[in-house]
Amino acid sequence: MADRTRRVAVGELELAYETFGDAGNSPLLLISGLATQMLGWDERFCDQLADHGFHVIRFDNRDIGLSTHLHEGGIPNLGALLRGEAAPAPPYTLADMAEDTAGLLDALGLESAHIVGASMGGMIAQQLALHHGHRVRSLTSIMSTPSRQVGQARPEAQAVLFLPPPTDPDTAAERSLTVYRVIGSPGYPLDEPRVAEVARRAFARGNNPAGVARQYAAIVVSPDRTPGLRELTVPTLVIHGEDDPLVQVEGGLATADAVPGARLVVVPGMGHNLPQPLWPQVIDEIVAHARAAEVGPAAHA
Structure with a gap:
């Protein structure tokens, strides 16, 4: 598989990104979730979005993959933060990650883009829309929430976030399979070979458990x-x-309830992943939403 990864300076960071489709088409930026490199947006999913006439961009958030790892930030005391106890402040918040995203648009010469975020990426996308609304042609928030207090994880799902970090590609694959067997979509089969392959690739690109902890701390605070x-x-x-x-699902309900005019799509059988059988529905929803935004009043604001 040819490596199409490029890197660009964003403030003091370097962000790694990849693009799909014609650069002259409407830009659509995909933001990944906690502990998830850009690989979480499957290349075939990106290609299918591009085939609908979009210039698709995926990237590694700070502290993961091939983007800058903020080692100087240390390891946050997640237990204390989750309990609301006094603890050193994390080195950054979701607002900082949203500024990274705006900076990436700047670096790519894009005044605005359609923004699609999943999980933590949805939180970042929401934050970007709040602080830089003119940069967001349309917002799609997938499996996300306006607050970590809403739609809180079931105990078994919370537990898999704290499994021991992998030490090699094989343990990375086994860990990822364990996680997605718990949080994946009960209505659809888990593509275990693909999950294992992506985990091995992610481990080779950049294994950074402390960075994942810092991302989680950013959500918490x-x-x-x-x-x-x-x-x-x-x-x-x-x-x-x-x-x-x-x-x-309360997280999605609360997001849609908060945003005036938001459209809510609740998908039966879907968990905290995007199984391939759901791609046609999800892609059609994203594409229809983006196209409607381009011809609507917001497109000319």
Whole structure:
């Protein structure tokens, strides 16, 4: 598989990204979730979005994959943060990660883009829309929430987040399979060979357990976005699995309820992943939403 990865300076960071489709088409930026490199957006999924006439961009967030790892940030005390106890502040928040995303648009010479975020990526996408609404042509928030207090994980799903980190490609594959057997979509078969392959590739690209902990800490300390979302004027689509055990469906319901005019799609049998049989539905929803935004009033604001 040819490596199409490029790197660009964003502030003091370097972000790794890849593109799909014609650069002259409408840009559509995909934001990944916690502990998930850009590989989480399957290349075939990206190609199919590009085939609908979009210039698709996926990238590694800070502290993961081939983007800058902030080793100087140390390892946060997640237990204390989760319990609300006094603890050193994490080195960054979701607002900082949203600024990274805006900076990536700048570096790519894009005034705005359609923004699609999954899980933590949805939180970052929401934050980007709140702080840089003019950069967001449309917002699609998938399996996400406006607050970590809403749609909290079931105990078994929370537990797999804290499994021991992998030490080699094989343990990375086994860990990922264990995670997705718990949080994946109960209504659809898990593509275990693909999950294992992506985990091995991700381990080879950059294994950084401390960075994942810092990303998680950023979620924990970031404030509830609901008040801001109530004032949002960006065209918004919310997609959520009815059977998501990691960010339960209440997270999607709360997001859609907060944003004026948001459209909510709840998918039966879907958990906290995007199984291939659901791609046609999810892609059609994203494409229809983006196209509607381009011809609607928001496109000319």
